[in-house]
Amino acid sequence: LAAQGFDPDVLQLAPDTVEAPLAKELATHPAIALVDFTGSSAFGGWLRANLRDKLVFTEEAGVNTIVIASTGSFAAMCANIAFSLSLYSGQMCTAPQTIFVPAEGIATDEGHKSFDEVAAGIGAAIDALLSDPARAAAVLGAIQNPATLTRIAEARGLGRIVRDSAALQVEGARTATPLLLAVEAGDEAAYLEERFGPIAFVVAVKDAPDGVARATRAAREKGAITAALYSTEEAEIAAAIPAYAKAGVALSVNL
Structure with missing residues (x-):
């Protein structure tokens, strides 16, 4: 990224734990405009219900x-x-x-x-x-x-x-x-x-x-x-x- 003239911090990794989850905090942060999520239907549903002012994409569970x-x-x-x-x-x-x-x-x-x-x-x-x-x-x-x-x-x-x-x-x-x-x-x-x-x-x-x-x-x-x-x-x-x-x-x- 730096070699192409971008700030290296444009891409960040923020791993969380069950004890200290970060996903909700990051998703609801006012600086975040777009959320792209892969995971459980329960959290995908929460994102879609609570992030009405953001662009949200979810790929959730299903029954294949x-x-x-x-x-x-x-x-x-x-x-x-x-x-x-x-x-x-x-x-x-x-x-x-x-x-x-x-x-x-x-x-x-x-x-x-x-x-x-x-x-x-x-x-x-x-x-x-x-x-x-x-x-x-x-x-x-x-x-x-x-x-x-x-x-x-x-x-x-x-x-x-x-x-x-x-x-x-x-x-x-x-x-x-x-x-x-x-x-x-x-x-x-x-x-x-x-x-x-x-x-x-x-x-x-x-x-x-x-x-x-x-x-x-x-x-x-x-x-x-x-x-x-x-x-x-x-x-x-x-x-x-x-x-x-x-x-x-x-x-x-x-x-």
Whole structure:
């Protein structure tokens, strides 16, 4: 900055702590005209409610979803979902949380898969991805906040455990592998609330259109940055694309 003729202090870093938070003090300071925030919906909502005289941009939490209607590559689909759930232990704003699967199962290149088989396939793919300790540590990284471990423990009671979360054997590091739970469509209090960290739900829905309807409603009502759809039916894909676009969420198909 100085080499380009700017005051070096034009860019400053002011880290705070839970005990001595600075964000509210800085955001409300009269010299501040623009606030660009990434983080929780609770604080994002506070900023938008209290900074009426400033320009405010917020990128907040949400519930990212996947709908599995059918697939032409069951193993590859499970592997991709496993990676998405594991990457940085689900602590990114793009991490999926809620996976909608028809209760009667889906058609795949390996034949019909029941709901339980789809859930088990994703769980097995997570196990395979994390089977090598060095790779697991590189993919998962560390758990930033100890509160996330508490959240994982509490989430175990929200559904049937398909795959439990566990710590890696890495000395001095706080770690956790993904927790995968199976729930019913009516359990919205569990799967439609953001559960920050490596926590995911496989939700039994009536059929694929029901899954798309629930996923797009979640994007509208809870917010979302990413959404995914797996389907071998072109008409189904074509019908889903505008629904996701209207919900304001970026959609990937058969990734």
